[in-house]
Amino acid sequence: MAPVEIRDLTKRFGSVHAVSDLSFDVQAGRVTGFLGPNGAGKSTTLRALLGLVHPTAGTATFDGRSYDELDRPSAHVGAVLEDAAFHPGRSARNHLRVLATTGEHPEGRVDEVLAAVGLEDAADRRVKGYSMGMRQRLAIAAALLGDPEVLILDEPTNGLDPPGIRWMRGLVREQAANGRAVLISSHVLAEVAQSVDDVVVIAEGELRGHGTLENVLGGDDGPATEVRSADQERLAGAIEQRGHVVQRDGDSLLVLGITPGEVGEIAGQEQITILGLAPRARSLEAAFFALTGGET
Amino acid sequence: MSALLRAELLKLRTTRTFAALVGAALALSLLVVVLSTTLGSDFDEQDVRELFTFDFTPLFILLLGVMGMAGEWRHRTITSTILAAPDRLRLLTAKMLAYAAAGIVLSLIVTVAIMAVGSLVLSGRGETTIGLADLAEVLWPNLVVAALLGAFGVAIGGLVRNQVVAIVGVFMLFAVEPAVIGLAIDVGRFGPIVGAPNGIIGINPIEEGEDLLAPGIAVLVMLGWILAGFAATAALLRGRDLV
Numbered sequence: 001m002a003p004v005e006i007r008d009l010t011k012r013f014g015s016v017h018a019v020s021d022l023s024f025d026v027q028a029g030r031v032t033g034f035l036g037p038n039g040a041g042k043s044t045t046l047r048a049l050l051g052l053v054h055p056t057a058g059t060a061t062f063d064g065r066s067y068d069e070l071d072r073p074s075a076h077v078g079a080v081l082e083d084a085a086f087h088p089g090r091s092a093r094n095h096l097r098v099l100a101t102t103g104e105h106p107e108g109r110v111d112e113v114l115a116a117v118g119l120e121d122a123a124d125r126r127v128k129g130y131s132m133g134m135r136q137r138l139a140i141a142a143a144l145l146g147d148p149e150v151l152i153l154d155e156p157t158n159g160l161d162p163p164g165i166r167w168m169r170g171l172v173r174e175q176a177a178n179g180r181a182v183l184i185s186s187h188v189l190a191e192v193a194q195s196v197d198d199v200v201v202i203a204e205g206e207l208r209g210h211g212t213l214e215n216v217l218g219g220d221d222g223p224a225t226e227v228r229s230a231d232q233e234r235l236a237g238a239i240e241q242r243g244h245v246v247q248r249d250g251d252s253l254l255v256l257g258i259t260p261g262e263v264g265e266i267a268g269q270e271q272i273t274i275l276g277l278a279p280r281a282r283s284l285e286a287a288f289f290a291l292t293g294g295e296t
Numbered sequence: 297m298s299a300l301l302r303a304e305l306l307k308l309r310t311t312r313t314f315a316a317l318v319g320a321a322l323a324l325s326l327l328v329v330v331l332s333t334t335l336g337s338d339f340d341e342q343d344v345r346e347l348f349t350f351d352f353t354p355l356f357i358l359l360l361g362v363m364g365m366a367g368e369w370r371h372r373t374i375t376s377t378i379l380a381a382p383d384r385l386r387l388l389t390a391k392m393l394a395y396a397a398a399g400i401v402l403s404l405i406v407t408v409a410i411m412a413v414g415s416l417v418l419s420g421r422g423e424t425t426i427g428l429a430d431l432a433e434v435l436w437p438n439l440v441v442a443a444l445l446g447a448f449g450v451a452i453g454g455l456v457r458n459q460v461v462a463i464v465g466v467f468m469l470f471a472v473e474p475a476v477i478g479l480a481i482d483v484g485r486f487g488p489i490v491g492a493p494n495g496i497i498g499i500n501p502i503e504e505g506e507d508l509l510a511p512g513i514a515v516l517v518m519l520g521w522i523l524a525g526f527a528a529t530a531a532l533l534r535g536r537d538l539v
Contacts, residue, residue: 013537044539051382052375052538068382079379085372087311094310102303102380142376 001064003028003150003181004049009058011044011205018044019205021058026183026198028149031176033196033213034185037292041205042185043082046154050079062150074103078143079152084135088128092119092138095127096145103146113141118167132159140171151175153184157191169195189217189288203292209245215257216245217287223259224287228252228276229267238270239263247290254280256287297390300381304364304394313363314398321356321406328352329410333417339424347414348426348434349497353406357399357442358466358489361449364395365529366459375538384533388454388526392447399446400439407438437511441493444518448488451525454533477508485509488521 004026011019019041026032036042047053049060051067062070062077070076086095096110114120117137127135136159143151153172157165172182172195186192199216201209209216228251229235236246236253247254255263260277267274308314332347333339339347368374381387411431418425426434449466456462469489477484477491485491485508495514509517 013539047537047539050379052378054535054537070382073382074380081375081379083372083375085375087307087367087371087373089311089313090307091310094306098303098306098310099376099380101306102299104299 002026004060004062004183005064006045006049006060007058009045009048009060010056011041011048011053012056017205019048019202022202022205022207023058024200024207024210026150026181028181029176029179030197031172031182031184031195032198032200033189033192034183034200034202035189035192035288035292036185036187036202036208038187040187040202040292042187042202043154044205045202046079046081046152046183046185050077050081050152072103072146074099074105074146074148076146076148077150077152078146078148080136080139080143080154080156082154082158084139084142086127086135086138089126091124091126092130092141093123095138096142099142099145105146109145109147113144116144117141133161133164136160136164140168149180151180151182151184153182155185155187157186157188165191189285201288201291208291211243211245215243217256217291223257224280225255225258225260225263226252226276226278226280227255227260227263227267227274230273230275234270235267235272238266238272242266245291252276254290297386300386300390301393303380304390305397308364308394308398313367314360314402317356317360318402318405321352321402322409324352325406325410326413329414330417333414333421333423337423339418341424341426341430344414344418344424344426345430345434346499348407348411348431349438349499353399353403353438353442354445354489354493355466355470357395357402357445358449358452359463360398360402361395361446361451362453362456362462362466363459364398365391365450365453366457366462367453369457370459378538385530388450388530388533392450392522392526395446395450396443397446399442399444399449402446403438403442404435407435411435437497440515441496441518444496444515444522445489445493447522448518448525451522451529454529455525481508486517488518492517492521 002025007023009019009022022045034042044053048055049067067073067077092114093110096113097107100107100110114123117140119134119137119141122134136156157168160168172184176182184192196213198211199213201216232253239246239255244258245256260279264274264277329347368377377387378384415425452466453462456465473484473487473490476487485495492509492514495509496511498511
């Protein structure tokens with residue numbers, strides 16, 4: 001059982017389909033990037049996972065249990081949501097003390113997480129005087145308070161300056177190296193590409209790709225192959241069956257993550273006639289846009 | 297539940313709102329008592345009792361409860377609060393208990409202060425004062441009302457999430473309820489902000505023969521208001537998507 005499992009998740013707000021039939025897992029010891037353009041349904045999915053939004057259908061669980069079934073949830077799951085908010089009149093230390101009390105965590109953890117995010121010198125200042133980046137660090141401190149097995153980070157680099165973004169990348173890698181499952185959402189691929197192992201790509205509430213970064217997006221300038229065949233759909237199915245991502249591109253197929261030789265080998269095994277086969281140089285970003293239907 | 301309750305009480309202690317409301321209630325109540333005891337004369341025991349129950353704590357305790365709950369929406373802290381305590385019914389229960397306790401503390405501070413200052417001024421002027429046993433008899437109904445109004449304020453804040461609208465609504469109820477009592481006592485005596493609390497305290501501002509509720513009944517009526525508020529707030533809170 002994966003630490004995070006989303007199965008057939010659907011959420012509708014009136015006539016708006018925010019998320020449709022979404023399924024994916026997040027594995028322990030890996031950083032999973034949850035990617036998609038603004039409005040793709042990322043935040044709704046994460047909020048459904050965290051029990052803040054009631055799914056219309058499907059489930060979102062941690063080790064088989066929904067968030068509100070977890071005993072002391074902050075000891076299992078740490079979350080940073082996009083609009084992390086704090087009482088402006090309360091200090092960072094007191095904000096964390098409140099959360100530590102609620103989660104029944106030792107008060108000593110407050111100083112530990114403040115030090116971990118570099119806020120120890122500003123801990124007794126009221127949050128209303130904090131910069132955006134400091135607030136984001138405080139939200140991360142709150143997520144780390146219970147030393148959780150799973151970290152859910154919704155657009156965590158928002159408001160961070162370049163050193164802050166670099167720090168965040170180091171933090172998520174360190175958390176994964178310690179065996180934690182990390183799910184990090186972003187609409188900016190470049191911000192997470194360097195730190196993720198797996199990606200889940202969604203657009204318009206639907207899953208567009210799921211697997212390792214290389215498999216789904218072809219890696220940064222990684223292999224991609226354009227192929228034309230007499231039996232386009234059968235070839236696409238055969239390639240997809242082997243775990244590769246195929247995009248329909250007019251009268252040809254764009255296969256991500258494998259070379260023309262590998263595509264030819266699959267076609268040979270399936271005895272499908274190839275009409276044209278060529279490598280196609282492509283960037284990670286272009287692959288992402290191709291999957292999500294954005295600009296290239 | 298105890299962890300949640302401790303967390304809610306810690307929230308109260310770690311902002312300036314509670315101290316500011318206690319200060320404001322204390323200042324206003326002391327001003328009224330000092331003016332009344334200094335300018336009035338020929339006090340009898342009943343006058344003194346009523347003087348020591350006349351303070352602004354009910355208004356401030358209601359505002360405290362309203363701000364405690366509606367403030368979660370205003371500052372958008374409701375998300376982190378529910379993330380930390382996903383059982384929304386337990387959270388609401390803990391909040392109501394915490395603000396009931398806060399109401400007791402606020403009322404205790406104000407009532408003891410006005411009793412001390414009022415008694416000093418009255419005895420200095422050679423006017424009638426009441427003994428400790430009588431003071432205690434005045435004190436406990438004040439504390440009961442304070443606890444009930446603290447919890448009721450949370451319910452109002454949960455139902456009317458816009459803090460400004462909720463606060464204006466509380467002021468309007470404070471203005472409207474006495475008018476309803478004057479116009480239709482059979483309805484007004486059941487009011488949650490003036491009618492039933494005055495029944496508990498034993499203040500009867502209306503004509504003889506048109507009594508407010510007896511204290512025990514008034515407590516039950518207040519509990520009914522709180523339960524209704526809890527149920528309505530719980531239904532809203534449980535069903536709401538936090539997007």
